[in-house]
Amino acid sequence: MADSFTGDAVQHYDVVIIGAGPAGLSAGLNLVRARRRVLMLDSNRPRHSATLKSHGYLSQDGIAPLELRRKGREEFEAYPTAEFHQAMVRSITGVQGEASETVPVFSVVAKGIRGAADRRVTTTSVLLATGLTETLPALPSVRAFYGTSLHSCVECDGWENSDEPVLLIGESDDLAERALLISQWSSDLIVFTNGVGAISEADERALLARGIRVERRAIDDVVGDRTGVTGVRLKDGETIARTGGFVRPRWETNLGFIDGLGVNLLPNGLVEKNADGVTSAPGIFVAGDLSPRGPHQLIVAAGEGARCAAVMNRYLIGPL
Numbered sequence: 001m002a003d004s005f006t007g008d009a010v011q012h013y014d015v016v017i018i019g020a021g022p023a024g025l026s027a028g029l030n031l032v033r034a035r036r037r038v039l040m041l042d043s044n045r046p047r048h049s050a051t052l053k054s055h056g057y058l059s060q061d062g063i064a065p066l067e068l069r070r071k072g073r074e075e076f077e078a079y080p081t082a083e084f085h086q087a088m089v090r091s092i093t094g095v096q097g098e099a100s101e102t103v104p105v106f107s108v109v110a111k112g113i114r115g116a117a118d119r120r121v122t123t124t125s126v127l128l129a130t131g132l133t134e135t136l137p138a139l140p141s142v143r144a145f146y147g148t149s150l151h152s153c154v155e156c157d158g159w160e161n162s163d164e165p166v167l168l169i170g171e172s173d174d175l176a177e178r179a180l181l182i183s184q185w186s187s188d189l190i191v192f193t194n195g196v197g198a199i200s201e202a203d204e205r206a207l208l209a210r211g212i213r214v215e216r217r218a219i220d221d222v223v224g225d226r227t228g229v230t231g232v233r234l235k236d237g238e239t240i241a242r243t244g245g246f247v248r249p250r251w252e253t254n255l256g257f258i259d260g261l262g263v264n265l266l267p268n269g270l271v272e273k274n275a276d277g278v279t280s281a282p283g284i285f286v287a288g289d290l291s292p293r294g295p296h297q298l299i300v301a302a303g304e305g306a307r308c309a310a311v312m313n314r315y316l317i318g319p320l
């Protein structure tokens with residue numbers, strides 16, 4: 001079939017991986033090593049680009065996250081059946097008339113970015129590994145400190161805040177649970193609800209019993225200097241000294257491109273899957289932050305990618 005985008009024949013792959021974070025890259029590496037023809041499409045917007053160091057990845061503790069991606073991509077592309085393309089996937093649809101009795105075929109359309117060509121390809125299977133996008137609490141200076149002295153992942157950056165006077169700012173209803181977790185690293189913690197985040201009076205008393213104060217007054221901004229955050233300025237003018245800590249973002253999955261495929265989503269927007277990353281739609285798999293149940297960490301995403309690759313390879317072999 002000639003491609004209306006390029007005029008060339010439409011290329012067919014065993015697997016199209018969408019997203020080149022640790023989940024997609026790890027799956028890709030294992031799939032090309034299983035001699036699968038793999039196209040990886042990535043829009044180059046990694047969520048963790050705000051940070052210079054990532055922690056907790058075995059043998060790579062402290063590595064720059066973009067360096068981890070670069071190394072992963074290099075390892076993937078070293079195999080002859082690997083192909084990487086910088087593009088934003090716009091749609092995936094089932095291909096009518098080309099599906100065999102048991103195995104569906106999909107058409108994937110992607111818009112090239114940074115000078116790369118648009119692509120339209122077909123594939124026997126798809127791995128969704130597009131991660132999350134996040135919205136930080138709407139305070140003017142949060143973004144400036146995010147990734148250096150304000151963090152979202154407690155497991156990733158708790159150690160660097162050990163025994164420091166830290167903050168937790170959030171507007172969600174799980175702040176008490178987050179605060180409890182953070183107290184493993186520092187009990188000098190103040191939870192700022194900005195007048196919005198929900199903490200029951202019983203939870204507030206329980207936190208106070210652990211030395212954790214809840215501050216419900218509205219926030220004007222986080223303040224700081226070149227060394228990082230120095231405090232939180234409230235709308236009434238008082239500034240409470242803090243050296244950094246954690247914010248609770250809201251997360252979104254941005255999966256409009258799979259509309260109509262029959263992939264079930266959970267009420268929180270994540271993709272429903274079984275333990276192996278199999279979704280409700282045959283031929284469509286999921287790994288990484290996009291799927292429950294975390295924690296949202298590089299090594300967890302990479303592990304899920306590897307497990308999913310084994311399952312996809314078996315799926316592609318077909319029944320006995």
Ligand SMILES: Cc1cc2nc3c(=O)[nH]c(=O)nc-3n(C[C@H](O)[C@H](O)[C@H](O)COP(=O)(O)OP(=O)(O)OC[C@H]3O[C@@H](n4cnc5c(N)ncnc54)[C@H](O)[C@@H]3O)c2cc1C
Binds near residue numbers: 055153156289290296
């Ligand atoms: C500030 C920050 C610091 C962090 N620090 C750490 C840390 O120290 N240690 C740790 O273990 N974890 C850390 N994390 C968490 C970690 O980054 C994530 O858990 C991990 O990157 C998830 O991997 P993923 O492969 O699921 O998705 P991602 O790494 O988010 O990759 C998804 C990729 O998909 C691409 N994509 C999205 N939509 C499309 C589309 N439609 N078409 C094509 N491509 C698309 C994106 O551009 C992106 O490259 C941090 C996160 C943040 C935000």
